[in-house]
Amino acid sequence: MIDDLDARLxxxxxxxxxxGVLECSRRLGVARGTVQARLDRLQERGVIRGFGPxxxxxxxxxxxxxxxxxxxRQVGGHDPVAARLAAIPEVIEAHTITxxxxxxxxIVGRGNQDLQRxxxxxxxxxxxxxxxxxxxxxxxxxxxxxxLVRAAARQ
Amino acid sequence: MIDDLDARLxxxxxxxxxxGVLECSRRLGVARGTVQARLDRLQERGVIRGFGPxxxxxxxxxxxxxxxxxxxRQVGGHDPVAARLAAIPEVIEAHTITxxxxxxxxIVGRGNQDLQRxxxxxxxxxxxxxxxxxxxxxxxxxxxxxxLVRAAARQ
DNA sequence: GGTGAAAGGTCATTAAG
DNA sequence: CTTAATGACCTTTCACC
Numbered sequence: 001m002i003d004d005l006d007a008r009l010x011x012x013x014x015x016x017x018x019x020g021v022l023e024c025s026r027r028l029g030v031a032r033g034t035v036q037a038r039l040d041r042l043q044e045r046g047v048i049r050g051f052g053p054x055x056x057x058x059x060x061x062x063x064x065x066x067x068x069x070x071x072x073r074q075v076g077g078h079d080p081v082a083a084r085l086a087a088i089p090e091v092i093e094a095h096t097i098t099x100x101x102x103x104x105x106x107i108v109g110r111g112n113q114d115l116q117r118x119x120x121x122x123x124x125x126x127x128x129x130x131x132x133x134x135x136x137x138x139x140x141x142x143x144x145x146x147x148l149v150r151a152a153a154r155q
Numbered sequence: 156m157i158d159d160l161d162a163r164l165x166x167x168x169x170x171x172x173x174x175g176v177l178e179c180s181r182r183l184g185v186a187r188g189t190v191q192a193r194l195d196r197l198q199e200r201g202v203i204r205g206f207g208p209x210x211x212x213x214x215x216x217x218x219x220x221x222x223x224x225x226x227x228r229q230v231g232g233h234d235p236v237a238a239r240l241a242a243i244p245e246v247i248e249a250h251t252i253t254x255x256x257x258x259x260x261x262i263v264g265r266g267n268q269d270l271q272r273x274x275x276x277x278x279x280x281x282x283x284x285x286x287x288x289x290x291x292x293x294x295x296x297x298x299x300x301x302x303l304v305r306a307a308a309r310q
Numbered sequence: 311g312g313t314g315a316a317a318g319g320t321c322a323t324t325a326a327g
Numbered sequence: 328c329t330t331a332a333t334g335a336c337c338t339t340t341c342a343c344c
Contacts (some may be wrong), residue, residue, distance in 0.1 A: 001216050010208055017206035020341055036342090046214040051172040053165055054204040055300040060307040061156050067222075067252070067259060083296030089302035094293040097222070104222060104289065105296070126202065134259065137248040139235030141260070145210040147244035148263065152215040178315060186333045191318075 002047060005030065007153035009038055010048070014146055017051065062090070062108035064115050065137060068122060069101035071130040080104065084125040090118040100131070157202060160185065165203070169301055172206070200244035219244070219270050219290060224256035224303060226285040233258065239280040245273040256287070278295055281293035 005028065012024055021039065025032040042048045057065070072081055078096050085091045085105060094105040105122070106113055109115030115135070167179055176194065180187040196219055198204045212220070227277065233251050240246045240260060250258040261275070264270030270290070278286055 010210065014207045017208070021339060032342095045183060046211050049209040051206050051208055052169045052259075053172070053206055055165065055304055056204050056253060057300060057303055059201040059266065060252075065250070067250075078293075078295065086296050088213045089306040092300065092303070093294065093297060093298040094296035095220070095222075096293045096295065097289040098293055099287075100288040101289065104291070106298075108178050126158050132254075134252040134254040134256065136252055136259070138233075139244060139248065140233065140251065141241050141249035143248040145212060148212055148215060148217060148247070149210055151244040152217075175316065176318085187317090188334080189332055192331075 001152050001155065002149070004153050005034075006038055006042060006047075009035065010042070010149050011146055013051075024032050052130045054078045056068045057092070057108045061110050064109045065092075065139075066107050066112055066115055066119075066135045067095075068105050068107055068119065069133050070103040070105065070122070070128050071100075072102040073129050076127050081125055085122065086125075088118065088121050091122070094112050117127070146154070156307050157197070157304070158310065159308050160189075161193055161197060162203075162304050164190065165197070165304050166301060168206075212247070212263045216265050219264045219266055220247075220294075221262050221264070221270055221288050221290045223260050223274065223286050223288045224252075225258040225260065225277070225283050226228055226255075227257040228282045228284050233280050236282045237281055239282075240277065243273065243276050246277070 004137060009024060009030055011018070012027055021035050024034055025035045026139055028035065039048070043050075064139075070081070072078060081103065082096075083096060085094050085103075091109050092106040092108060096102065097104045107115070107118050107122070109118050112135075115133075119131065119133055122128060164179060167168065167174070167182055173183075174282060176190050177187055181189045185248065194203070198205075213289055220221050225236070227233060234257065235249075237249060240249050240258075244286060245262050247261040247263060249258055252259045262270070262277070264273050265292075270288075274286065274288055
C-alpha cells in the first residue's frame with residue numbers, strides 16, 4: 001500500500017504543514033524529485049485528499065459537540081433526509097448506519113441551549129421519526145490518522 | 156467572531172488548498188498583507204488549526220468505518236482507558252459522552268473481519284466492560300466545516 | 311543547476327471604528 | 328485613539344524548466 005518513506009513524509013507534513021517540497025527532501029534525506037513524486041502519487045491515489053485548512057468549531061463559538069442517532073421513516077429512504085441535513089450548517093457529518101438507528105450525525109452548538117435548537121431543526125426534518133442525542137464531554141483522542149498511516153506502512 | 160472576508164478566505168483555501176497568499180489576495184481583491192494578517196490571526200485564535208494533509212483511511216485499505224460505544228468500569232475512570240485506546244491505530248477518535256455509554260469512538264478496519272479484530276482489541280482494554288458497535292454504511296454528509304464558517308460569519 | 315516567482319518581513323501612509 | 332488595510336520595498340526561499 002504505502003511504504004515507510006510515504007509514512008514519514010505524511011508525518012512530516014502533519015507536524016509542519018507549511019514547509020515545502022525542498023525542505024521535506026532535506027529532512028528526509030532523499031532527493032527533491034523523490035519527494036515530489038511521492039506526494040503526487042499519494043494525491044493521485046487519494047491517500048492524501050488535500051491540504052485544506054482544519055477549522056476548529058470551538059474557536060468559532062460552537063463549543064458543544066454531540067452525536068445524534070436518527071430513526072427514519074422507511075418510506076422515502078435516507079437520501080431526502082440526508083439532503084435536508086446537509087442544509088443545516090451545524091451538521092458536521094452524517095452517516096447511514098447499521099443497528100437500531102438509521103443515521104448517525106455529528107452536530108455542534110454554541111452551548112447546550114443552542115444545541116437544542118439544532119436538534120429541533122433535525123427533528124423537524126421530514127422523515128425523521130425519533131432521535132437520540134449524546135453530548136461529547138471531552139475528547140481524549142482527537143481525530144487523527146497518523147498512527148493508521150504508520151500501521152499501513154508496516155505492512 | 157469572524158467576518159465575511161475571513162469566511163471567504165477559508166472557503167477559497169478549502170476549494171484550492173495549494174494556492175498561495177498572493178493568489179488569495181488577487182482572488183479576494185484585497186492586499187496581500189491583509190490576507191497574511193487574517194491568516195495569522197485565524198491561526199493564532201485557533202480557528203484554523205493547521206493545514207495538515209487530509210488522509211483518507213479508505214485509500215489506505217481501511218474501508219470500513221464504525222462507531223463503538225463503550226461502557227467503562229467506574230473505578231479507575233476514563234483516562235487509563237483513553238490512553239489504551241490511543242495506542243490502537245485504528246481508533247481514529249474517542250470521546251467521553253453523556254447517556255448510557257461512557258465513551259464513543261470512531262474506528263476503522265480493512266473489512267468486517269478486520270473490524271472484529273479491532274473491536275476485540277478494544278474489548279480487551281482494561282476497564283472496558285461492554286461495547287456496542289454500529290457500522291457506517293455510507294456517508295451522505297462527509298465531514299465539513301465550511302457551512303459552519305459561513306454561518307459564524309453571518310453573526 | 312539556474313532563474314523567475316512567490317513568501318514573509320518591515321515600513322509609512324491612510325482609512326475607519 | 329486604536330485597529331486594520333494598503334502599497335512599497337527587501338531578502339530568502341522555493342518551484343519549475
